[in-house]
Each structure stands twice: as C-alpha cells, then as structure tokens.
Amino acid sequence: MNKTLISLALAALSSYATAGNLQVLVLDKEGKPVADAVVVVVPVNKGVPKAALPMQVTISQEKMRFIPAVSVVGVGAKGSFVNNDPWEHHVRASAAGIAQFSTASSGGFELRIDGKPDGKPGKAADAVFEKAGAVLLGCHIHGSMRGHVYVSDSPWALLTGADGIANLEQIPDGAAQIRVWHADQLLDIAPQQTTVSATPGKATMQLSVVPRRRRI
Template sequence: MTCFKPLPLSLLQSALLFIAACAFSTTATAGNLVVQVLDKEGKPAPDAVVVVVPASKTAAPKNPLPSQVTIHQEKMRFVPAVSLVAVGAKAQFINNDPWEHHVRASAAGAAQFNATAGEGFELRLDGKPEGKPAKTADATFSKPGAVLLGCHIHGSMRGHVYVSDSPWAALTGADGVAQLEQVPEGAAQIKVWHADQLIDIAAQAYTVTASPGKLTLQLSVVPRRRRL
C-alpha cells in the first residue's frame, strides 16, 4: 500500500493561487480592434461613434470614457461638435461669444419620438463681457444614448453628446477610423452612430480575438459638411 504525504499548508495555498491566476489569465484575455467607418459614398466619416458591447466583461478598456467634459459655445457653434462620455458624466458649458446663448438638450435621432415629457435640460448663459471671464453652466448626462444640443436663440447651432453605457467606445477621426484597445475576447456586438444618421444602423455581430482585428462599417448617408 502506497501512502502520499500531504503537502504543507503554505505550499498548498501557493499552488491554489497559481492555478487561480492561470485560470484568470486564460479568461481575462483581450484584443485590439480597428473600425473604419465610411459614408454612403465610401469616403471616411469623421465624428462617428463606435461602440463595442462584448458578451464577456473580463477585461477593462485601456482608456476609460471621460466622466467630465467641457463644451464651448463660440462663433455660433458647439465645440467640440460631438463629445463621447460615460453614463453619469458631468459637462461644463462655456459661452465664449459676446451674446447670450442657451443650451437645449434633448434626445437625438429617432429616440426623440420615445422621449418622455420633461426629459433633457435647458440652460441659459449670458454673453462673455469683454475682458472678463466667460459665463459657465453645468449639467449631468445620466441616461445612455445620443443627445442633441441646440440654442433657442440661434437655431443653426447644433452639437451632440453620445452617452455610452459600454466603456469600449471611441470617436472616429478625420480618417474615419476608431481604435479600441483591450476589448474582451469572444462574441460582441458593434454599433455605429453618427449625428446625421437619423435611423440607427443595426448592430453587427463580431468575434474579438487576441490578434488585432479590423472591421469596416458604412453609413447610409453622406454627412453634411461642418461649418468652420
């Protein structure tokens, strides 16, 4: 009869910790993804929001979405024209123009037809006095989705804030490319949103792997040229 001598407790604990670490490293793998967004004519679409919703949440994004953002009103524009933030993010609006502006925030696109009464917010900002600090106002974006920014006085002013409930989200640059890092491996849904795309494009199924991935998505519109 063969007898086995039990392992010392400290050695047994170390072995269990090693096994657990190996298991975690196996499941908590992530990959990088490059998404190219094109307009209806096949040209790069800047300021598109790409959101990846992985089935597994075993990894954390390399660059978390901002929890605070500053949006300027200047030369009759919202700057930046599109901001991407996390749910619960706080925004500070700054009026750099010498005349009064408002900030009217409401659901954007098709979502506006499902918005409840009183949803959104309205702010008023006096014009910036010469030689004095600009006027500011604060707001919080507590609900996921696209938000349209406008001004009661100047109807041509338009901006957007996209509030993402997935931390794996990015804005496309001038080349129409969004880069997302450390996306959990496995099944995922990829959504693309653009301010001029009134009807949301259906989410696309995608499998994230450890190898760098690349995907091209196309809008059904040609975005209007932004005023400089």
C-alpha cells in the same frame, strides 16, 4: 490559501487576461471616410479597457457653434458649458432623434448662459448626462446651433478621425457587437457581430447617408 481558492482566483483573473484590438472604418453612402462617427464595441466577456471614458467634458459656445461638435462620455459624466460669445446663449438638451426638443419626456435639461464680458472668462453652467444614448444640443435663441454628446454605457467607445477610423484597444477576447452612430444618420445602422482575438481585427461599417459639411 487552499488549492480551491487559488483555482478560483486564477479563473477570475483569466477572464480579464486576454484581450485584443479592433480597428473600425466608417464610410459614408459613397464609400468615403466619415469623421466624428461614434463607434461602440460591446463585448460579451468582461474586461478592463485601456482607458476609461471621460467623466467630465467642457463644451464651448463660440461663433454660434458648439465646440467640440461631438463628444463621447460615460454615463453620469458632468458637462461644463462655457459661453465665449458676447451674447446670451441657451443649452437645451434632449435625446437625439426626437422631432422637437422635449426635456420633460427625454430626461434632458435646459441652461441659460450670459454672454462673455469683455476681458473676462466666459460664463459657464454645468449639467450631468445621466442616460445612455445620443444627446442633441441646441439653443433657444439661435436655431442653427447644433451639437451632440454620445453617452456610452460601454467603455469601448470612440470617435472616428478624419480618416474614418476608430482604433479600440484591449477588448476582451470572444464575441462582440459593433455599433455605429452618426448625427446625420437618422435610422440606426444594424449592429455588426465580430469575434475579438489576440490577432488585431478590422471591420467596416457604412452609413446610408452622406454627412453634411460642418460649418467652420
């Protein structure tokens, strides 16, 4: 290999060689930590995340709830919906924020899943999340059922824990944008600009609402 090719190869590798970690704290309107907020970091430079986003997720319908209530997946991920209740459920999905469910305009989908037979596994149905963004899940029969899937086109995406913190690792050094989404935040929060470096960074994002307590 000549010197020119070696130089080009080293330059290509260097664009992926440096990365840093970023801790993002999400607070509610009153300054309290928020769980299950989606934190997405979009770096300007290319890189490889420490772990890829899930491309398959299982969401159960149980006790009139979607479990987990919020999931984060990559674009094109497959969702498997399992009905563990003894009665019939539907899964109707559309882009979050639409006043009414509209599969035609939002690229959503509708599934019907029979109830779980006694002593047997729950019935299941599959769908694919093809578009980036937040997806609202509901049931035609049981209007109180709500769940969300956030489909991220950036591999640096994570849910906050009970402490309101998301730790994102191996982000390419340089300029990056932080975005936060939460199911109860109806108006988008302005993205925050940051610079990632070898020194671990921290950022705080605050919602303009106090999230409702989730039914247990």
